[in-house]
Amino acid sequence: MRFARDGFPMMAFCVLATAAFAFISPVPAVVMGALTGLVLWFFRDPDRVTPEREGGFFSPADGKVVEISEAEHPFTGPAVKVGIFMNLFSVHVNRAPCAGKVEYLEYIPGKKVAAFAPKAAEINERHLVGLSTAWGPVLMVQIAGLVARRIVCRLVRGDTLEAGQRYGMIKMGSRVDVYLPKEVRLSISMGDKVCAGVSLLGVVER
Numbered sequence: 001m002r003f004a005r006d007g008f009p010m011m012a013f014c015v016l017a018t019a020a021f022a023f024i025s026p027v028p029a030v031v032m033g034a035l036t037g038l039v040l041w042f043f044r045d046p047d048r049v050t051p052e053r054e055g056g057f058f059s060p061a062d063g064k065v066v067e068i069s070e071a072e073h074p075f076t077g078p079a080v081k082v083g084i085f086m087n088l089f090s091v092h093v094n095r096a097p098c099a100g101k102v103e104y105l106e107y108i109p110g111k112k113v114a115a116f117a118p119k120a121a122e123i124n125e126r127h128l129v130g131l132s133t134a135w136g137p138v139l140m141v142q143i144a145g146l147v148a149r150r151i152v153c154r155l156v157r158g159d160t161l162e163a164g165q166r167y168g169m170i171k172m173g174s175r176v177d178v179y180l181p182k183e184v185r186l187s188i189s190m191g192d193k194v195c196a197g198v199s200l201l202g203v204v205e206r
Contacts, residue, residue: 002045006152006169014039045093050164050197055204057097057184058163059194060140061176062090068190071179075104075130076137079179080186082201084194086176092169095197096131096161097178100138104130105157110144127151127168131161135204139179142170164197180204 014036021029050058067083086092106128125144130137142151153168161167170176184202188194194201 001040002047006043006171010039010043042088042092044091045166046091048095048164048195048197050095050162051200053200053203055135055206056163057138057178057180057201057203058095059084059196059199059201060094060097060178061086061194061196062092063087063175063194065188065190065192065194066175067177068186068188070182073139073179075128076139076179076181078182079137079139080182080184080202081177081179082186082188083175083177086170086174091196092171092174093166093196094140094142094168094170094176096163096165096167097140097180097201098131098133098135098138098163100131100133100161102129102155102157102159102161103132103137104128104139105153105155107151125151127153129153129155129167135206136181136183137179138181140167141177141179142168143175143177144170 018029018032018036021032061084063084063086066085069081071081072078108126110123110125127142129140144151150171155167180202181204183204186202187200
């Protein structure tokens, strides 16, 4: 099992704490062992193969589709917005929905209301990544949730991403919104479960 490198410090602490409790008392050792198992499960990072699809846009996150709407952002202009809620048991590593070059980065501090709420996209702490692509600008927004405490984004302007490439994660429950070209023909519906880098959100045909 592969694990996200961003979780290594927490995983190491939990493993060492479990080992230390094992020398003190079996009860706290069992409790800490269960907690360690949950932490390891949270930071799992399975390898995935993104299908080849001309004009295809794939999910940037594991979770449930909680919003589909028409939207507009200064980077993208008119776009189709898809919001994906990740619960505590989802894989939290985020992946690029398509190939592109990083042209826009912005971090916005904010609140931490429940990430499945539509207003979370407007008031919560979030990190925005804009890609220039062969099909037009695409915007990815990592949004901190109620218990999320850190957004991780390892990109800088000028980076080039392939479809399905890992680019960051959000720790402990969160949401990712993606703004797709307005010409996209969606293949998902509200309430659908999606997997990062694998589930097709839609296609732009030219």
